[in-house]
Amino acid sequence: MKKLQYWNERMETLSRDELAAMQLKGLQWTVKHAWANSEFYHRRLSEANIEPGDIRDLDNIRDLPFLTKDDFRDQYPLNMLCMPRSSIREMHMSSGSTGAAIVMAYTEADLAQWAECMARCQIMAGLQPGDAIQVTPTFGLFNGGFGFYHGARRAGLFTIPTSSGNTARQIKLMRDFKVRGIGSVVSYATRIIEMLDEKGLDLPDLEIGIFGAETFSDEMRKRVETRLGIKAFDIYGMTETGGVGTTGMDCEARCGIHVWEDQYITEIVDPETGAPLPDGAVGEVVFTSLTREAIPVIRYRTRDLTRVVSRERCACGRTSLRIDRIEGRCDDMLIVKGVNFFPKQVEQALMEIPGVLPEYQIILENDHGVTDIRINVEAEEGVTGYMVEKKLKERLGFSPKGDIFKPGTLPRGEGKARRVFHVDKE
Ligand code: DLL
Numbered sequence: 001m002k003k004l005q006y007w008n009e010r011m012e013t014l015s016r017d018e019l020a021a022m023q024l025k026g027l028q029w030t031v032k033h034a035w036a037n038s039e040f041y042h043r044r045l046s047e048a049n050i051e052p053g054d055i056r057d058l059d060n061i062r063d064l065p066f067l068t069k070d071d072f073r074d075q076y077p078l079n080m081l082c083m084p085r086s087s088i089r090e091m092h093m094s095s096g097s098t099g100a101a102i103v104m105a106y107t108e109a110d111l112a113q114w115a116e117c118m119a120r121c122q123i124m125a126g127l128q129p130g131d132a133i134q135v136t137p138t139f140g141l142f143n144g145g146f147g148f149y150h151g152a153r154r155a156g157l158f159t160i161p162t163s164s165g166n167t168a169r170q171i172k173l174m175r176d177f178k179v180r181g182i183g184s185v186v187s188y189a190t191r192i193i194e195m196l197d198e199k200g201l202d203l204p205d206l207e208i209g210i211f212g213a214e215t216f217s218d219e220m221r222k223r224v225e226t227r228l229g230i231k232a233f234d235i236y237g238m239t240e241t242g243g244v245g246t247t248g249m250d251c252e253a254r255c256g257i258h259v260w261e262d263q264y265i266t267e268i269v270d271p272e273t274g275a276p277l278p279d280g281a282v283g284e285v286v287f288t289s290l291t292r293e294a295i296p297v298i299r300y301r302t303r304d305l306t307r308v309v310s311r312e313r314c315a316c317g318r319t320s321l322r323i324d325r326i327e328g329r330c331d332d333m334l335i336v337k338g339v340n341f342f343p344k345q346v347e348q349a350l351m352e353i354p355g356v357l358p359e360y361q362i363i364l365e366n367d368h369g370v371t372d373i374r375i376n377v378e379a380e381e382g383v384t385g386y387m388v389e390k391k392l393k394e395r396l397g398f399s400p401k402g403d404i405f406k407p408g409t410l411p412r413g414e415g416k417a418r419r420v421f422h423v424d425k426e
Pocket of ligand 1: 094137143144184185211212213214215216234235236237238239240243244245302304325326329
């Protein structure tokens, strides 16, 4: 059988003009649908003096009000619903770091849309119908497990829904069932490596890793690829847009994340003012869904920071706009001794030190109003705190205290890793 390069060649290679025409139609439909069927959106749009007929071209998107995380939280549980409750088939929820829940509901068509986006991602990573994929993110309210599952079913893959945990068994299953690809939260890939190292094992058949849900430095990606002998792809998505993969993935060319532009409009705005930013400038990415029924998003402010890398056709042949891999979240930016940085930059620097392992913590100590920073990091013998301090000084311009921990001694959780800890100095 001929190797599939695309899941949906037509949609993935539309001309920019065709994409623009589809986006306008989708935007007009979404605004009309939200205005007519949800009290919340009706009120919001009316307050901004918008009626569906006002959307005449794509630039009119800038007249629409933003949607925020707080809106989602305030409308808990289903007050943003634009379809009858009887048409809902599934929901997912994220609690986020503050614990206030964000709910996404899906009609049958929304599930099909999610499956389509995820099937595109899995084929873009090089998986082929019939290949086995092991789905290691949790199956439950977190969207990760089910997202890979719906997409893999659609793409004709052999799905092994292990969910998270029991890493020794995960490795056995990968071997026994000749798994070609795994889907995983980034930090779980490092957990697999630890288990392999501990037992001195190899993973001969694994070729493809699709990782996301957390930022992922280039150095970390290199390490994971080398140790697992795979190609690693960066998959992006969130509960609010409909889950993992809805907002795209990077391809083999590694020139940014392809956003599925027939499904979402992408804007980059200034995180402070909300003003639109030009291509290339880093800002907050904002998404508008074009086909989603149950809870469409109109100008959803993600808090994620990135930039538009290109709108040209990619080496892979896809025509959709590419955004950079996520730098961090607006809320994650740390300021220590006047230097602004993201946890991902600390990770990048740490991974450049030979012998340093992927498990680390950034501890911000508040000493009567002054913030001090300490890095706890696992490392092999021979790595010293001074090496960590020197590297961070070189890369970020300040020297935190570096504390070295033996492999396996820092606490690990399931799901997304927690990297930053705020403590008060006694
Ligand atoms: O984390 C969806 C997902 C599951 C993506 C599995 C990839 C793999 P939420 O729990 O709603 O959904 O969290 C969404 O996680 O706004 C980003 O801040 C972050 N995030 C997701 N993917 C990436 C990525 C899932 N590839 C939030 N790189 C998003 C960096 C990511 N951050």
